[in-house]
Amino acid sequence: MSSLRLLAVSWWLQFKMIMRSPFDGFGNVIYPLFFATTAFFVFRAGDSPRTLIYASFGAAVMGMWSSVSTSAGSAMQRERWWGTLELLVTTPRHFSLILLPTTLGLATVGIYNLAATLLWGRFLFGVHLTIEHPLLFALAVAGTVLSFAGLGFLFAVSFVRFRAAWVLGNFFEYPVWLICGFLVPLALLPGWVHPISWALAPTWGMSAIRESALGGSPLPELGACLGLGIGYVVLGVLVTDRVLRAARESGSLSLT
Amino acid sequence: MAAIEAADLRRTYKTHTGTFRRKAKEIEAVRGISFSVEPGELFGLLGPNGAGKTTTIKMLITLLIPTSGSARVLGLDVVRQAREVRRRIGYVFGGERGVYERLSGYDNLRYFAELYGVPAREQKGRIEELLELVGLKGREHERAEGYSRGMKQRLHVARGLLHDPEVLFLDEPTIGLDPVGAREVRATIASLTEAGKTVLLTTHYMFEADALCDRIAVISKGSIVAEGTPLDLKRGVAQGSVVEIEVYGVADEAVERVRALGGVVAVAIEEREQAQVLVVQTEPEVELTQAILGHLNGSDVGRISRREPTLEDAYVALVSE
Secondary structure, three states: HHHHHHHHHHHHHHHHHHHHHHHHHHHHHHHHHHHHHHHHHHHHHOOOOHHHHHHHEEEHHEEEEEHHHHHHHHHHHHHHHHHOOHHHHHHOOOHHHHHHHHHHHHHHHHHHHHHHHHHHHHHHHHOOOOOHHHHHHHHHHHHHHHHHHHHHHHHHHHHHOOOOHHHHHHHHHHHHHHHHOOOOOHHOHHHHHHHHHHHHHHHHHHHHHHHHOOOOOHHHHHHHHHHHHHHHHHHHHHHHHHHHHHHHHHHHOOOO | OEEEEEEEEEEEEEEOOOOOOOEEEEEEEEEEEEEOOOOOOEEEOOOOOOOOOOHHHHHHHHOOOOOOEEEEEEEEEOOHHHHHHHEEEEEEEOOOOOOOOEEEEEHHHHHHHHHHOHHHHHHHHHHHHHHHHHHOOOOOOHHHOOHHHHHHHHHHHHHHHOOOOEEEEEEEEOOOHHHHHHHHHHHHHHHHHHHOEEEEEEEEEEEHHHHHOEEEEEEEEEEEEEEEEEEHHHHHOOOOEEEEEEEEOOOOOHHHHHHOOOOEEEEEEEEEOEEEEEEEEEEEOOOOOHHHHHHOOEEEEEEEEEEOHHHHHHHHHHHOO
């Protein structure tokens, strides 16, 4: 009960901090505009209703992913800069309970990115979308957010140990756009890429969102997405103590 | 049972030099420190920057694993029983960092109250009580980014006390504060031992250690060079005397020549407004004023005075050895 309360309070405070950041706020306006523009040009090249759905939702999920991958990486570095990482480690809570709400807060901002990208597309480029199963669509988005938070959590755990690892967050941003089929169908990618795509929850989240919008059944994809998300969290929790011990041995919790 | 015990505590850091031909280098930050602090005692770890104070405190609060040696807090091993130790200690460091600037002071405390597992029904009362104690009542709902340095420091103290810890580690808590802010924080620290807390304080302000601490360990270059009550440490140099000479633009070579004079215990340069003051501690019954002036040829010399040694002189003598 106390752990659930900690998750809820931490999530809310993290979310508050993100929403109050002028820099993040600026990015939250500009990025969806960029993604909506990408979607529009891809759609114009393809010129079919299916491509429209494909590109628009792909671009919207790109925005969600970007906010998680880059922010999860920099979140730990930010805590170092603020001098709060050491304070968090000296509390008696399991460190995973502290990290998880942080990445969940970031993933929640991803929902806004998704909505903003779709709205920019509609008002700026006149891209009208119809969602066949709104309820399943909402479920697919929620499942995708949770799995993104899980993957972000796994990243953040490793970033605790290595001071410069936040750069990897940016490194993961673009390959996932491609590998997980946000912009290009998986079928067009080389065969050896497919196992990597299947191991990444964003692939299944993306697919679930598109299926629900097109009127299909997104439940198998949603199940895979959530299953992988839970897997990332379990793996992250299992390695947290080891990573933290390594950070205490190397002295990498502080900035210097 | 001692509240804090350190036995032959050592810590080395690995660092690298060079870009293409990288060489690993080991830096020994703490070199075999041993001390113990009794329950209810306010113990000071005093030393210059880079002496190993913060590294020592970080090992005791479970943030760093010692390279060798052992440490116990309330009988608990800081490496093997880290989580139990964390539950029972508080940690406060000086400076403006360590605060979530975009959150209010209240939200900062609320977050850490959750992290320390303060029961939900007790949180509000506890936070109110601490805001009152550190003098932040009425400003708690403002964002911390608008707080002065002193207010942030007092917020740190409140955070460190949220879970009513038995032992508090204060790492240079008054650094960078104006005299009024520093006095307020010192008054709060003094009240902690009255409430039965054990406090380990690191500082490089001699007067602060003198005013607050029951016992002091002077740390220099990673080792403890003296330990005792402030009175014990003063006695160590009370036999000699101190010559203070105002100088304007004294050369390093001249200072070294003074340091090399027979009968000189320690030499320090202090900046006072536009002038520098050369502070020379001498052995008992040694008159060196003329000899010192002889080595300051070429420098403008102002007022010359002679006085009894203070605790600060004891400290300078110890860390200069």
